[in-house]
Amino acid sequence: MIKSKICEMLGIEYPIFQGGMAWVADANLAAAVSEGGGLGIIAAMNAGGDYLREQIRLVREKTKRPFGVNIMLMSPHADAAAAVAAEERVPVVTTGAGNPTRYMKMWLDAGIKVIPVIASVSMAKMVARAGAAAVIAEGQEAGGHIGELTTMALVPQVASAVTVPVIAAGGIGDGRGFAAALILGACGIQMGTRFLLAKECGVHQNYKDAVIRATDISTVVTGRRFGGNTCRCIKNAFTREFIRTEYAPDATPESIAELGAGSLRLAAIEGDVKRGSVMAGQIAGLLTREQSAAEIIREITAEAEELLGGVAAKWVE
Numbered sequence: 001m002i003k004s005k006i007c008e009m010l011g012i013e014y015p016i017f018q019g020g021m022a023w024v025a026d027a028n029l030a031a032a033v034s035e036g037g038g039l040g041i042i043a044a045m046n047a048g049g050d051y052l053r054e055q056i057r058l059v060r061e062k063t064k065r066p067f068g069v070n071i072m073l074m075s076p077h078a079d080a081a082a083a084v085a086a087e088e089r090v091p092v093v094t095t096g097a098g099n100p101t102r103y104m105k106m107w108l109d110a111g112i113k114v115i116p117v118i119a120s121v122s123m124a125k126m127v128a129r130a131g132a133a134a135v136i137a138e139g140q141e142a143g144g145h146i147g148e149l150t151t152m153a154l155v156p157q158v159a160s161a162v163t164v165p166v167i168a169a170g171g172i173g174d175g176r177g178f179a180a181a182l183i184l185g186a187c188g189i190q191m192g193t194r195f196l197l198a199k200e201c202g203v204h205q206n207y208k209d210a211v212i213r214a215t216d217i218s219t220v221v222t223g224r225r226f227g228g229n230t231c232r233c234i235k236n237a238f239t240r241e242f243i244r245t246e247y248a249p250d251a252t253p254e255s256i257a258e259l260g261a262g263s264l265r266l267a268a269i270e271g272d273v274k275r276g277s278v279m280a281g282q283i284a285g286l287l288t289r290e291q292s293a294a295e296i297i298r299e300i301t302a303e304a305e306e307l308l309g310g311v312a313a314k315w316v317e
Contacts, residue, residue, distance in 0.1 A: 002178075002305055004187035006134060006165045010092060010113060011066050013037030014297050016178075017136070017167055019192025020070020020094055021144065021279070022046065023268035024203045027055045029293070031062035032200035036294030041068040041094060049080035056088045066091040068115070073098025074229075086110040094136060097145050099123070101130045115167070117190075119147025124158045124166075134165040136190050141171030143193050143232050143281040146221065152184070159185025173283035175303020182308065193281040194300075198293040204271035207278060210234055214284035222246065222260070222277075226253040229260065234278040238263055 004015045016038035018025065022045035030040030042059060044052045052069065059067050069090045071081050074097040082103040085093050089110050095103075096117040104127070107114050113133040118124045124135045137158040139151025147154075151170040159166045168181035169190035181189050196203060196211050214234055222242045223230040233239050246256050260277065267276025291299070 002182070002301055002308075004165070006167065006188045009133060009165070010039060012039050014301055015167075015188030016297050016300070017041060017068070017094075017169075017188065017190035018195045018293070019142075019144075019169065019190055020044075020068070020072075020096065021192050021196070022072065023265050024196060024201060025070065026202060027058035027062065029195065029198060029201045030055075030067050031059045032198060032293035033195065033297070034059075034063045034065040034067045036292070036297045038293075038297050039066060039068055039092065040293075041070050041092075043070050043072070044075065044077070044081035044085075045072055046075045046077060047081075048077050049084040052081050052084045053088060056084070056090060068092030068094050070094045070096060071100070071103070072096055073100060082106065085112065100127065104130045104132070117169070118158070119149060119154070121157050121161045124162050128162045128164050132164055134167060135162065136167040136169050137186070138190070139170030140221075140232070141282040142169055143219070143284075144279040146170070146230055146232050151181075155181060155184040155186050171281055171283050173281075173286050175300050175305075175307055177283070178300050178304035179307040182304070191300075193284050194287060194296060195293065196280065197287055197290045198296060199290050200293050203268050206271035206273045207268055208290065210236075210267075210273045210278050211280050211284050212288055214280065214287075216282070216285040218284060219280060219282055223256065225251070226256055228253070229257055231260070231277065231279060232281060234273075234280050234284065236276075236278060237274045238267075238277055
């Protein structure tokens with residue numbers, strides 16, 4: 001079995017994280033992933049502190065294994081979510097869409113392992129200096145909010161620049177991606193799109209079907225013109241209208257931000273995969289069926305072990 005220092009650090013069986021996907025990563029999915037031996041993660045998303053506290057307590061009813069909470073730093077409720085995570089003393093906090101350093105002392109004082117999602121070497125160095133236990137180096141192949149660098153380019157540069165463990169994310173959906181991440185210098189992976197198809201994932205079936213139907217060229221990036229809210233989604237009527245409006249002469253950052261408000265919920269919860277934002281990574285074209293979270297974890301690990309063969313011994317502690 002592939003083991004790494006992140007397993008020992010967090011008390012997990014497999015070095016596999018589930019992405020903190022808004023409107024997707026709830027207590028049910030997080031508990032299933034943690035029970036399967038990975039690190040399940042609850043998304044705080046744009047909800048208030050009460051919602052997050054409820055989800056944390058629910059996941060603790062469903063599993064005694066370690067889990068995490070993802071704080072989206074651009075959320076208007078980030079302060080409340082950060083405080084709840086500290087009060088509840090969750091095992092792990094991951095962060096995205098911003099700089100987490102203003103919250104890190106509070107989390108570290110609460111005994112929390114802080115593992116930020118980063119998209120550049122400079123951010124990796126910054127959070128490592130601030131006390132991050134590890135970093136998640138996420139390439140632009142990922143679904144949802146993304147940076148500029150690809151996973152292939154980002155992971156080895158981050159691994160060479162920091163001494164904390166590196167988790168690779170973005171475009172990883174099978175054992176080949178897992179094995180490649182290890183060879184690039186990561187000691188684990190994070191997957192979002194693959195876990196969209198977990199049987200325990202409560203996202204609308206229309207959303208899952210859109211991922212299953214996707215091909216290698218089915219995603220597009222919106223929000224590039226003004227930055228700050230750049231997202232990868234499956235192409236549909238929403239993305240076509242978004243891009244048309246984004247590049248109109250009278251477009252402003254404020255008008256574009258308003259255009260996307262509520263679009264993910266429309267797809268993920270209500271199942272409107274034409275007018276909603278179906279966030280998914282470029283690896284979606286490889287995914288063809290639903291499985292349990294535990295099956296996903298076991299399958300991808302077995303594939304990676306077979307590919308790595310004796311080379312895997314390098315990562316065995």
